[in-house]
Amino acid sequence: MHTVALDTPGEAHLLIGNEAIARGALEAGLDFSAAYPGNPSSEIMETLAAVAKDLKFYAEWSVNEKVALESAAAASFAGLRAMTAMKQNGVNVVSDFMTNLTLTGVKRGLVLVTCDDPGGISSTNEEDARLYARIADIPLMEPSSPQEALEMTRFAFELSEEIGALCIIRSTSRISHSRGRVVFGQFSERGRRPHVDTSVSMNTFPVLPKHKAALGKLDKAQEIFEESPFNAYTGPDAPELMVITCGTGYLYVQEALALLDLNKRVGVSKIGTTWPLPDKWVQERLKQSEKILIIEEVQPFLEDNVKSIYAQHVSSIGLKTFYGKASGHIPRIGELNPDVIMQALASILEIDVSLRDEGYAEKAKKVVDELVPPRELGFCPGCPHRASYWSIKNALKWDDRDGFVSGDIGCYTMGIWPTGFNQVNSVHAMGSGVGMSSGYGKLDQQGLEQPIISVVGDSTFFHAGLPPLVNAIYNQSSFLLIILDNSATAMTGFQPHPGTGINATGDVATTVDIESVCRSMGTDVTVLDPYDLEDSSKTIYSLLQQSDGVRVIIMRRKCALVQRREGGFPYEMDVKEEACMGENCGCNRYCTRVFRCPGLIWDTKAKKTRIDPVICVGCGVCSDVCPEGAIIRKEVSHG
Amino acid sequence: MAKTGMDLLKKEVLEPGLCVACGGCVGLCPHISFFDGKVICTDSCDLDDGRCYSVCPIAHQTEKTSIDKEPVGKCISIYRSRAKDNRLREKSQYGGTVSALIIAALEEGLIDEAILTSNGNGTSPRGVIAKTAAEVIECSGSRYTSSAALEAFNKRIKEGSPRLGVVALPCQALSLALAKDSQKNSDQEIPEAELTVGLFCTWALKYRPFKGFLNKEDVTESLLRYDIPPPPAEVFQVFTGHKTREYPLTEIREFVQTGCAFCADLTAEFTDISVGVVEGMPDWNTLIVRKKKGKDLVDRAVAGGVLELEELPGENQDHLFEASLLKRKRGKENWDKKKQT
Ligand SMILES: Cc1cc2nc3c(=O)[nH]c(=O)nc-3n(C[C@H](O)[C@H](O)[C@H](O)COP(=O)(O)OP(=O)(O)OC[C@H]3O[C@@H](n4cnc5c(N)ncnc54)[C@H](O)[C@@H]3O)c2cc1C
Ligand code: SF4
Ligand code: SF4
Ligand code: SF4
Ligand code: SF4
Numbered sequence: 001m002h003t004v005a006l007d008t009p010g011e012a013h014l015l016i017g018n019e020a021i022a023r024g025a026l027e028a029g030l031d032f033s034a035a036y037p038g039n040p041s042s043e044i045m046e047t048l049a050a051v052a053k054d055l056k057f058y059a060e061w062s063v064n065e066k067v068a069l070e071s072a073a074a075a076s077f078a079g080l081r082a083m084t085a086m087k088q089n090g091v092n093v094v095s096d097f098m099t100n101l102t103l104t105g106v107k108r109g110l111v112l113v114t115c116d117d118p119g120g121i122s123s124t125n126e127e128d129a130r131l132y133a134r135i136a137d138i139p140l141m142e143p144s145s146p147q148e149a150l151e152m153t154r155f156a157f158e159l160s161e162e163i164g165a166l167c168i169i170r171s172t173s174r175i176s177h178s179r180g181r182v183v184f185g186q187f188s189e190r191g192r193r194p195h196v197d198t199s200v201s202m203n204t205f206p207v208l209p210k211h212k213a214a215l216g217k218l219d220k221a222q223e224i225f226e227e228s229p230f231n232a233y234t235g236p237d238a239p240e241l242m243v244i245t246c247g248t249g250y251l252y253v254q255e256a257l258a259l260l261d262l263n264k265r266v267g268v269s270k271i272g273t274t275w276p277l278p279d280k281w282v283q284e285r286l287k288q289s290e291k292i293l294i295i296e297e298v299q300p301f302l303e304d305n306v307k308s309i310y311a312q313h314v315s316s317i318g319l320k321t322f323y324g325k326a327s328g329h330i331p332r333i334g335e336l337n338p339d340v341i342m343q344a345l346a347s348i349l350e351i352d353v354s355l356r357d358e359g360y361a362e363k364a365k366k367v368v369d370e371l372v373p374p375r376e377l378g379f380c381p382g383c384p385h386r387a388s389y390w391s392i393k394n395a396l397k398w399d400d401r402d403g404f405v406s407g408d409i410g411c412y413t414m415g416i417w418p419t420g421f422n423q424v425n426s427v428h429a430m431g432s433g434v435g436m437s438s439g440y441g442k443l444d445q446q447g448l449e450q451p452i453i454s455v456v457g458d459s460t461f462f463h464a465g466l467p468p469l470v471n472a473i474y475n476q477s478s479f480l481l482i483i484l485d486n487s488a489t490a491m492t493g494f495q496p497h498p499g500t501g502i503n504a505t506g507d508v509a510t511t512v513d514i515e516s517v518c519r520s521m522g523t524d525v526t527v528l529d530p531y532d533l534e535d536s537s538k539t540i541y542s543l544l545q546q547s548d549g550v551r552v553i554i555m556r557r558k559c560a561l562v563q564r565r566e567g568g569f570p571y572e573m574d575v576k577e578e579a580c581m582g583e584n585c586g587c588n589r590y591c592t593r594v595f596r597c598p599g600l601i602w603d604t605k606a607k608k609t610r611i612d613p614v615i616c617v618g619c620g621v622c623s624d625v626c627p628e629g630a631i632i633r634k635e636v637s638h639g
Numbered sequence: 640m641a642k643t644g645m646d647l648l649k650k651e652v653l654e655p656g657l658c659v660a661c662g663g664c665v666g667l668c669p670h671i672s673f674f675d676g677k678v679i680c681t682d683s684c685d686l687d688d689g690r691c692y693s694v695c696p697i698a699h700q701t702e703k704t705s706i707d708k709e710p711v712g713k714c715i716s717i718y719r720s721r722a723k724d725n726r727l728r729e730k731s732q733y734g735g736t737v738s739a740l741i742i743a744a745l746e747e748g749l750i751d752e753a754i755l756t757s758n759g760n761g762t763s764p765r766g767v768i769a770k771t772a773a774e775v776i777e778c779s780g781s782r783y784t785s786s787a788a789l790e791a792f793n794k795r796i797k798e799g800s801p802r803l804g805v806v807a808l809p810c811q812a813l814s815l816a817l818a819k820d821s822q823k824n825s826d827q828e829i830p831e832a833e834l835t836v837g838l839f840c841t842w843a844l845k846y847r848p849f850k851g852f853l854n855k856e857d858v859t860e861s862l863l864r865y866d867i868p869p870p871p872a873e874v875f876q877v878f879t880g881h882k883t884r885e886y887p888l889t890e891i892r893e894f895v896q897t898g899c900a901f902c903a904d905l906t907a908e909f910t911d912i913s914v915g916v917v918e919g920m921p922d923w924n925t926l927i928v929r930k931k932k933g934k935d936l937v938d939r940a941v942a943g944g945v946l947e948l949e950e951l952p953g954e955n956q957d958h959l960f961e962a963s964l965l966k967r968k969r970g971k972e973n974w975d976k977k978k979q980t
Contacts, residue, residue, distance in 0.1 A: 393681065397679050397681040397682075398672070398674040398675060398677075398679050398681070400679055541674070583686075585668065585684075585686055585688070585689045585690050586667055587668060587669065588668075588685060588686050590669050590670075590682070625669075627668060627669040
């Protein structure tokens, strides 16, 4: 059983932040959980799903974040403690429901965890989901360590119940994914019996009184936060500089102060309850110093809110100088690190810091470059997406009308790069590729002559691809929809989805068949095997020649990693050296230069292509790419 | 040194839309293909120098074609000719000379295989290999859309280089001649054709827009052959298995390959023999015998009783020379104009 399920209060374990969040929810007696995967949040649900059967609570992968929160809210309405987790983009998706839920409130503890990705390391954007707490008038807390992540999550259920509102926990990649020592607490009661109280109607009307009530709940949260142990001050009584920070900022500040030996000169106010801010507590901290530096990642959320308290009470607080994002001392984009904070401290306190050797970065890069082979972001060996994009590229080139691909979110987003032959022209939110195609596909009336392809993954199709498809069909838009069905939510770690036939806890589920769904909407559906390059290229080409309505192709092949897990690939590959044309006119390394499966390597001495037997999985596709038939496949039997 | 690879081919020929789909550059490498009647670069090859550029007749038109010299190029003799076999003539464009000569060459063992142009069977005509009389007859008749037939030549050479006969338009004959030239200073093999039979040509059509036009006209059957009867008819005829349709020639001109305006060769001067129409005698061909190899084949065909030869009336010959010079002049003028801009 997973560590988080151990009933061993007081014991310490090494957990990543997301596991700590899951543990916090379990300690709070979680009854119901629902989520849609998305880095860096996915491990929360994965952890919960792994122990759900044993601990007898419900866990599901939902088709999208909005449905996940709606399901969790239903559980709360029925008297259960419920939680949902998502990445920052997911909060955009739930926002419509969330801002309405504020007015109805909740019955039992309901918690939304957002794991933001400052720097957009595994996201299509950089976004600060904390602002939604203000938009939706609900409380927000930000942990600074895995231990705090556990405690805050546990507390969030109590708070939610006490004030009758949804609560948000906001983590970031570095909290969610760093491993730390976490001391377990007690499990509380679980196994509540759900019942929906039909004497109370759960709706948002009348709007104004309910909005007022929601603000009252916030006031109550603020009162509670004034005394919260998640907010703490450390440092001298009258520091030269007061740092106010939250989340990861707190960790970097501690490190920076230690490195610069500034602990006696600088005070640190660490705030865990970032909305609503503990007004009085903040006023006291402001009074302590003339200079205030506010440190946080992405938006100046804390900064603006602290300044708002300051403006309201300036006569009693006195004149202060603020440093932070507005002053340019803290960057407004990307992740923070101790260096950035040291620089800010040095400039405010007018001290010299030599951060590191002048040419250090360059020297380090040189060393690393020699040791680490260059590697671009790319599809795995044997990936069906590489094959699909190959055929899409061929078809669009053959077509020669400057056609383009409107992309979506998943591994196949990498189609914007050479690994996908730079085929994807635009990428935005989940399902947006289909929505945009629906628009492009209507522009023929105004004279657009370029053919349009929309690519969407199977999981994304269920998440947000259906409404735009309905829209396109209804409005008689015209484009070719290619569903890249690799039967997994591969990008985020192979979570099952409605097309896979299993659910979050590993049981058999009803399979929602994409093909039948599309057919039932009245579109023609062609199913292709992406590994068959010739058939795929020609079929895509011929469907591009039609210009009547939405045509659907499903390119179906399991993710290479799944195929490998399920017994492997049929071939052992080899290159006939004498047949390989290499760099000569007639080829010029077509396989390693254009097709670029990492299983193929270019032998710079022999000037021939070779198979890297460690990397090549034996899908056999490159054999059909080589113009000379030099790459040969031999069938192997898997014993 | 100037780079003479695919990038230049793209820049000078393909991107400005001057490619006439002769097929010279197709089938040599995986980067260029002939798909649905059009020559397309699917990928970039990145080499500084390449065979594709060196064999392109558009890129080298002005260097090689005898623009200011003999009206019809090198020539031993000119006749009018036709196949003896009535049935062959019926299926052919005019006198069936080309089909008869190819069959003779195969049967006499002068060549192993012939590279011809298929009728496409509802898709774009393209280069095919014929080894038997039946296969040759299957290809009889002229499709006026570009077929990139040299793709089949290139592929066949790559596979094993048998002795090939090629029925070639002037641009294709030029491409084959260029390939032979470039072979001299390259370590890669570009073997030459054993026999080249040229077709006279004024222009060819772009397949895709022409096909689109026929689709609009609801012509969906196999397109067996096209013809343009002599002036003043000004019509374009399309023969399918079932019936003949006629369209005003002005409507069809819109689909002519842009690159044909720069072509300065009417009679396919770089061949062993060239064959065309005899104006006013739709059952006959004009036959230009250019080289010894061509003369041998014609002699054998006549001796074997498959080909009839007659003297070409002087008036027809004058007319041919006139037309040929006109095309040379037009091609040269267009090049000069292009160079100025
Ligand atoms: C595009 C084109 C334009 C032409 N323009 C003229 C012209 O302006 N004046 C003139 O006198 N003659 C022209 N011809 C030649 C003429 O149509 C006859 O092909 C020629 O006279 C031989 O007649 P035949 O009866 O011997 O042909 P057949 O015995 O019927 O043989 C015809 C041969 O043409 C080949 N062929 C068919 N279509 C094509 C194609 N698209 N590309 C290359 N080869 C093809 C076939 O492989 C076949 O072997 C043109 C031909 C083509 C294909
Ligand atoms: S595509 Fe084939 S011939 Fe070309 S380099 Fe690769 S293995 Fe060699
Ligand atoms: S067979 Fe070829 S394409 Fe498939 S994994 Fe191996 S190298 Fe890559
Ligand atoms: S004219 Fe011939 S050689 Fe030139 S680009 Fe076109 S097909 Fe290739
Ligand atoms: S006119 Fe010249 S370039 Fe055009 S098809 Fe005829 S021979 Fe080729």
